[in-house]
Amino acid sequence: MRRTELCSDLYMKKANKKRMNKILEEILIIIPFVLVLCILSRCIPNGTVRLNIGESGISEKAIALTFDDGPSGYTEELLDGLALYEARATFFVIGSKAEKNPEIVKRAYDDGHLIGNHTYSHIDFYKSTLTEIEENITKGSDVIEEITGSRPLFLRAPYGNVNFIQLKQLDSFFVHWSTSTYDWFKEEEDYIYKRIMKEAKDGAIILMHDTREATIKAVLRAIPELQEQGYELVRVDELLSRNGAKIKMGVPYRSCKYDRGAVAF
């Protein structure tokens, strides 16, 4: 009798252990599904917001020259050159610098260039919380709107640092670039000029900084030559909306081919 009780006790313990193991296995299978669903739920909403600028009427051979981190003491010389060649460009300005030199930003806007947001203090998204990033972007947009009367639509993340989740969480139209001139790395007119000319192709978005004298000299040398090759130098919004293409939020646009439309990643 005692022996039978012992056996039954052992059997119950074994059965309970088996049941617990099964429950644990099921939990381990469910967790990844829940995580994927959470990520997807954050990704879906802003992908549905589309910007329709309308047909920009830009030709089949166009390039967007973009300048980050200004305004600076060199920006006005660049604006003079752009006016001389009747070229349009995009300036991703830093809010704190724009605040100190509002007249330069106002002139760029009045001259017909696009003013984009490069955050208020050049914040690194990889090292910041979502709240810090949102506040910094809003502060940058507020400064630009105060100066130009127009709220910037486009954002370029400092250093290009923005991860997939942030792209989806931030309600912004992102512009990256197809070509960097590496003018931050090598401040030499010839080097920057050659980079521009080598990488010039239809739909290119070229990254430069209007904070360097060598960049201004190089780009003003390149502009008439690019125009001679038949390129139209346009703003990023004009380039991205060629052929009436719509622009989606949360997508890092890098170029815009005439026949393929805006290209991300």
Ligand code: NI
């Ligand atoms: Ni920057």
